[in-house]
Amino acid sequence: MKCDILIAGVGGQGTVLASKLLAASAISQGCFVRTSETIGMAQRGGCVVSHVRIGGEKEGSVIPVGKADIIIGFEPTEAARNLYRLSQNGICIVNTREIKPVTASLGAAKYDIKEINEYIKNNAGKAVFVDGYDIAEKAGSVKALNIALLGVALGEGILPFSKEVVEEIIRENINPKFIDINIKALNSGIAYSKNKSVQ
Numbered sequence: 001m002k003c004d005i006l007i008a009g010v011g012g013q014g015t016v017l018a019s020k021l022l023a024a025s026a027i028s029q030g031c032f033v034r035t036s037e038t039i040g041m042a043q044r045g046g047c048v049v050s051h052v053r054i055g056g057e058k059e060g061s062v063i064p065v066g067k068a069d070i071i072i073g074f075e076p077t078e079a080a081r082n083l084y085r086l087s088q089n090g091i092c093i094v095n096t097r098e099i100k101p102v103t104a105s106l107g108a109a110k111y112d113i114k115e116i117n118e119y120i121k122n123n124a125g126k127a128v129f130v131d132g133y134d135i136a137e138k139a140g141s142v143k144a145l146n147i148a149l150l151g152v153a154l155g156e157g158i159l160p161f162s163k164e165v166v167e168e169i170i171r172e173n174i175n176p177k178f179i180d181i182n183i184k185a186l187n188s189g190i191a192y193s194k195n196k197s198v199q
Helices: 015-028 076-081 113-123 132-139 142-155 163-173 176-195
Strands: 003-010 033-039 047-054 068-073 086-095 126-130
Touching (some): 068 142, 076 086, 086 142, 142 176
Parallel strands (some): 086 126
């Protein structure tokens, strides 16, 4: 199966780990995977974009414009900023809690969350809005945001592997002290997706 996934967020949200877990899950199923990352100037707070291309052995590591099957936006503005890469029938999963850039916090730039969300709704084939931090916090730690959002993607039935595969990859790659929290966050994300009303 071919699947192009773009993960967009800011430094410190666990986007890079999320992309690595997706890639490892696909590889464990015998899929060919290419990945690429763009990391902003600031280690924490800078823009981070990861491309995970499953299948398509003859294609490059960066998802072309209009070809992403899935965008997982860890922050609304970052989701909107990368929406041009989503295919017409693609799905955009958006964590609803915003992290305002310094310019917006200082009043030097506009940050209108309603306008951002409307843009995503009007330009994504399908948009799923979720408070990923709430899911992660209830699972035991807000640091499990990345796993909670992967769970939402799994619940949408658009990833080419099962929950069991991702759970095994989590067990192999996450510090043993945090495995239970992350497994709970994964399952809570799946449950949210299955029970949500699409916005």
